[in-house]
Amino acid sequence: EIVLTQSPGTLSLSPGERATLSCRASQSVSSNYLAWYQQKPGQAPRLLIYGASSRATGIPDRFSGSGSGTDFTLTISRLEPEDFAVYYCQQYGSSRTFGQGTKVEIK
Amino acid sequence: QVQLVQSGAEVKKPGASVKVSCKASGYTFTSYDINWVRQATGQGLEWMGWMNPNSGNTGYAQKFQGRITMTRNTSISTAYMELSSLRSEDTAVYYCARGPPTSQYFHHWGQGTLVTVSS
Numbered sequence: 001e002i003v004l005t006q007s008p009g010t011l012s013l014s015p016g017e018r019a020t021l022s023c024r025a026s027q028s029v030s031s032n033y034l035a036w037y038q039q040k041p042g043q044a045p046r047l048l049i050y051g052a053s054s055r056a057t058g059i060p061d062r063f064s065g066s067g068s069g070t071d072f073t074l075t076i077s078r079l080e081p082e083d084f085a086v087y088y089c090q091q092y093g094s095s096r097t098f099g100q101g102t103k104v105e106i107k
Numbered sequence: 108q109v110q111l112v113q114s115g116a117e118v119k120k121p122g123a124s125v126k127v128s129c130k131a132s133g134y135t136f137t138s139y140d141i142n143w144v145r146q147a148t149g150q151g152l153e154w155m156g157w158m159n160p161n162s163g164n165t166g167y168a169q170k171f172q173g174r175i176t177m178t179r180n181t182s183i184s185t186a187y188m189e190l191s192s193l194r195s196e197d198t199a200v201y202y203c204a205r206g207p208p209t210s211q212y213f214h215h216w217g218q219g220t221l222v223t224v225s226s
Contacts, residue, residue: 001169033210033211033212035212035213037152037213039152044202044204044216044217044218044219045152045202045213045216047212047213047214050210050212050214056214057214088151088152090152090154090212090213092210092211092212095154095166095168096142096154096157096211097154098144098151098152098153098154099151100151101151101152
């Protein structure tokens with residue numbers, strides 16, 4: 001099973017700042033089958049990025065994904081108030097697994 | 108529009124089973140796999156397994172092998188996830204989710220079903 005490790009656990013930032021979230025896989029993720037989700041309290045996750053770097057429909061361009069192999073990054077260029085949430089990565093190249101999440105909180 | 112509507116909250120005793128339903132609408136039910144993901148309170152997402160509604164084929168995460176069964180009723184476009192031998196650690200919100208036809212990320216989610224296991 002591919003284990004995904006996200007860092008940091010919590011990111012404390014102010015609106016307007018840049019957020020950089022990391023997702024590291026225990027082995028290479030085939031075809032860069034890596035997705036990112038945003039989850040707010042009491043809500044289901046929302047797909048942001050798939051294929052490591054493709055934005056899902058309706059996702060603002062301040063969200064971008066990059067990386068390959070075992071190292072992936074989600075970047076939020078300028079944090080909006082609605083971006084403070086928990087973010088999860090998920091690999092779907094070998095079965096499916098999720099990372100443990102990164103909380104982006106208001107500083 | 109695509110909708111996945113799940114059954115309501117459940118309270119079960121340890122050792123019992125629970126069956127959660129996920130009714131699909133807005134698309135051809137048999138054309139897209141249904142996956143199940145759970146989330147304990149304050150914890151992360153945990154993938155449980157998938158089912159192909161057309162063939163009925165399933166694949167389960169090793170952790171749940173022997174305790175989980177995914178089925179469907181194509182006549183009413185509904186998928187089911189049954190988990191047996193429940194223990195307190197199974198208390199969680201259970202989600203059904205769907206992605207595109209040839210890939211296994213999830214852009215449609217049900218609203219979640221809270222299952223509480225308590226004596």
